[in-house]
Amino acid sequence: MNASIALAMKPGDGGSAANNDLDDVRLAAGGDVAAFERLYHRHVARVHSLVSRMLEPELADEVTQDVFVRVWAKLGTFRGDAAFSTWLHRVTVNLVLGQRKKLGIRRERYLPDAEAVLDRTSGAEPRAAIGAEFEAGMRRLPDRAREVFILHDVEGFKHREVAEMLGVTTGTTKAQLHRARMLMRKYLSP
Amino acid sequence: MIAHVTAALLAAMAPAQQADTTFAVDAIRLEVTQLEGVISVTGWDRDEMRVQASYDEDEGRLDIRQSGGTIHVSTKGEWGEPVYGELALSVPRSIALEITGVSLEVGIERSAGSVSVSTAEGEILLVGGSGNVALNAVNGPVTVAGASGKIAVNAVDGDVSVSESDGAIAVTAVDGDVTLEGITSDNVSVNAVDGDIAYDGTIVDGGRYVLSTHDGDLDVLIPNGANARISIDTFSGELDTDFAVELEGDFGKKRISFTVGTGKALVELSAFDGIISLRQE
Amino acid sequence: MTDWTEKLSDYLDGDLSGDELAKLEAALQGDAALRGVLEELRAVKDTAASLPQHAPLSDLWSGIEARIEADRLADVVPLSSAGNARRRFSFTIPQLAAAAVALLVLGSASVWMAMSSGAGGLESGSPIAVAPAPEAGFVSAPGDGSTFSYEATIQDLEQQLQVGRDRLDPKTVATLEGSLATIDRAIARAQEALEADPASVYLNRHLADARTRKLHVLQQAARLARS
Numbered sequence: 228m229n230a231s232i233a234l235a236m237k238p239g240d241g242g243s244a245a246n247n248d249l250d251d252v253r254l255a256a257g258g259d260v261a262a263f264e265r266l267y268h269r270h271v272a273r274v275h276s277l278v279s280r281m282l283e284p285e286l287a288d289e290v291t292q293d294v295f296v297r298v299w300a301k302l303g304t305f306r307g308d309a310a311f312s313t314w315l316h317r318v319t320v321n322l323v324l325g326q327r328k329k330l331g332i333r334r335e336r337y338l339p340d341a342e343a344v345l346d347r348t349s350g351a352e353p354r355a356a357i358g359a360e361f362e363a364g365m366r367r368l369p370d371r372a373r374e375v376f377i378l379h380d381v382e383g384f385k386h387r388e389v390a391e392m393l394g395v396t397t398g399t400t401k402a403q404l405h406r407a408r409m410l411m412r413k414y415l416s417p
Numbered sequence: 418m419i420a421h422v423t424a425a426l427l428a429a430m431a432p433a434q435q436a437d438t439t440f441a442v443d444a445i446r447l448e449v450t451q452l453e454g455v456i457s458v459t460g461w462d463r464d465e466m467r468v469q470a471s472y473d474e475d476e477g478r479l480d481i482r483q484s485g486g487t488i489h490v491s492t493k494g495e496w497g498e499p500v501y502g503e504l505a506l507s508v509p510r511s512i513a514l515e516i517t518g519v520s521l522e523v524g525i526e527r528s529a530g531s532v533s534v535s536t537a538e539g540e541i542l543l544v545g546g547s548g549n550v551a552l553n554a555v556n557g558p559v560t561v562a563g564a565s566g567k568i569a570v571n572a573v574d575g576d577v578s579v580s581e582s583d584g585a586i587a588v589t590a591v592d593g594d595v596t597l598e599g600i601t602s603d604n605v606s607v608n609a610v611d612g613d614i615a616y617d618g619t620i621v622d623g624g625r626y627v628l629s630t631h632d633g634d635l636d637v638l639i640p641n642g643a644n645a646r647i648s649i650d651t652f653s654g655e656l657d658t659d660f661a662v663e664l665e666g667d668f669g670k671k672r673i674s675f676t677v678g679t680g681k682a683l684v685e686l687s688a689f690d691g692i693i694s695l696r697q698e
Numbered sequence: 699m700t701d702w703t704e705k706l707s708d709y710l711d712g713d714l715s716g717d718e719l720a721k722l723e724a725a726l727q728g729d730a731a732l733r734g735v736l737e738e739l740r741a742v743k744d745t746a747a748s749l750p751q752h753a754p755l756s757d758l759w760s761g762i763e764a765r766i767e768a769d770r771l772a773d774v775v776p777l778s779s780a781g782n783a784r785r786r787f788s789f790t791i792p793q794l795a796a797a798a799v800a801l802l803v804l805g806s807a808s809v810w811m812a813m814s815s816g817a818g819g820l821e822s823g824s825p826i827a828v829a830p831a832p833e834a835g836f837v838s839a840p841g842d843g844s845t846f847s848y849e850a851t852i853q854d855l856e857q858q859l860q861v862g863r864d865r866l867d868p869k870t871v872a873t874l875e876g877s878l879a880t881i882d883r884a885i886a887r888a889q890e891a892l893e894a895d896p897a898s899v900y901l902n903r904h905l906a907d908a909r910t911r912k913l914h915v916l917q918q919a920a921r922l923a924r925s
Contacts, residue, residue: 268759272753
């Protein structure tokens with residue numbers, strides 16, 4: 228499968244891709260590895276991107292594999308209430324959050340204060356190569372703000388869902404989201 | 418067209434100690450099996466192949482066959498036993514090469530196609546090559562220059578040198594140093610067990626550069642203007658760097674990471690026991 | 699006085715209503731700087747929602763396939779000695795990656811590795827690496843030869859090499875043995891280091907890399923011996 232197919236699998240997408248997913252989930256749940264490989268190729272880019280953004284990028288390959296192995300084991304529990312892509316996403320987020328907790332990820336920074344880092348680099352390359360610049364900015368966000376920002380603004384989860392995943396209140400997720408956006412704004416400003 | 422090559426020629430048997438034959442080809446792939454000896458391949462701008470061979474034994478045979486788009490060249494003795502031989506091949510530059518041997522020195526130059534070489538004893542030298550380049554050696558150095566594409570080198574005992582090449586580069590070595598110079602790549606992976614690693618090449622935005630050794634030194638040159646997030650791991654090694662990294666306590670047994678520029682590339686360096694030298698151009 | 703900047707994200711997300719919404723919109727009307735901040739926050743939000751996805755640079759499927767194949771084998775192959783409770787072992791991800799390589803390389807139905815998901819990480823029927831600190835999620839090797847282990851895989855390949863070593867050039871054999879000894883020393887040092895620092899991601903990965911390297915060299919040797 229190619230990247231364009233994976234890119235087409237944004238939340239809420241319906242149509243033939245989702246139907247293909249359902250067919251392949253049924254087959255894979257029955258032990259059809261080829262069907263599971265098709266699911267993998269359709270969704271790996273999105274899973275890998277999420278993992279890469281939420282964890283240290285160097286762990287992304289390993290954890291992405293972990294996600295799909297986990298999904299394979301859990302296919303029998305997929306009831307089809309939501310799209311497979313949504314369910315897969317939930318599994319990914321849960322695993323990533325668990326991984327963060329397990330590894331006790333704490334990014335050591337050259338400059339330990341996030342605000343200072345963002346200030347320091349402001350204007351280095353204003354609005355150029357916005358995608359890469361944006362990704363670099365996200366990596367510098369404080370951990371909680373980064374989690375909320377990625378789950379809400381990048382991945383499209385609602386505050387209620389983000390709060391549930393992180394075990395915090397929606398008040399906290401809203402405050403962290405605003406903090407993250409303000410830091411990103413400062414980072415991206417010329 | 419391959420029709421220019423007669424069936425008799427394709428199944429040529431050369432019972433003498435010397436063979437020299439030239440024929441037109443439209444094949445896209447050349448497979449050579451030479452258990453012992455020396456093989457040199459030179460790309461040229463002709464749709465012809467020239468095979469010059471010399472043997473140690475009177476009973477040596479040279480087989481040249483074609484199936485589909487692949488030409489097979491092999492040498493063997495009367496009973497199929499290995500025969501020492503020296504082959505000099507001139508081939509269309511774009512033809513894909515697959516060369517396998519046991520005690521075999523391989524030299525390839527002016528190739529512009531994919532290259533795969535596997536040998537146990539002997540040096541591999543490749544100048545040129547593009548697409549998939551896969552070189553496997555047990556005992557002997559591997560040298561690559563001017564290759565382009567996806568370059569994979571696996572060496573057991575011997576130094577590896579890749580220079581003036583571009584593309585995704587993956588090198589593994591057990592006993593031997595790995596030197597990468599003049600590299601243009603956004604994806605470099607080097608893993609050595611007992612050997613030094615040196616990298617002098619691009620660090621491009623969005624790229625990933627992973628260099629790891631167990632017992633050896635790392636020498637990495639970060640180009641001017643590079644944007645990289647750099648992480649360094651060691652167990653009992655040392656860090657020697659031009660960058661103003663502030664360390665708290667001993668460097669050993671911990672990871673440090675810091676960002677240069679906007680941090681768009683990922684550079685991961687690790688030496689279990691060795692000196693990590695991170696220099697700024 | 700209200701700092702309306704703090705309300706801009708709620709406004710962007712449609713989470714304001716009633717009086718608060720009206721007041722913020724009034725503030726926006728009269729405050730160009732506030733409007734500027736709003737537009738920049740909107741740009742951040744929009745950019746985040748449209749970020750491209752990046753597929754992994756390397757093929758991950760082969761490793762996944764090896765692991766799920768191992769899982770399937772685990773479903774049909776009986777566990778070790780009768781009466782023993784199923785042993786559970788947790789591994790770090792790099793160790794599992796090494797296991798995946800082992801299975802991929804061998805592709806043998808004679809080996810199995812049970813893997814399942816759990817809160818403490820993935821579990822296997824036998825350890826790939828040993829790190830004896832329970833608090834870090836590791837359990838020592840049971841030494842049970844009836845289950846798949848990395849050691850069994852290595853032994854299998856070593857036997858293949860032993861059988862075919864006469865067919866190899868003595869120089870090649872010496873080289874391979876020397877390099878395997880080099881790798882063994884690296885593995886031993888990594889294991890010692892892990893005992894002191896079992897939670898180290900780097901050391902776990904380093905050990906897995908060394909073991910994978912040994913596997914690859916043995917596989918290469920076995921292939922040469924067979925040829």
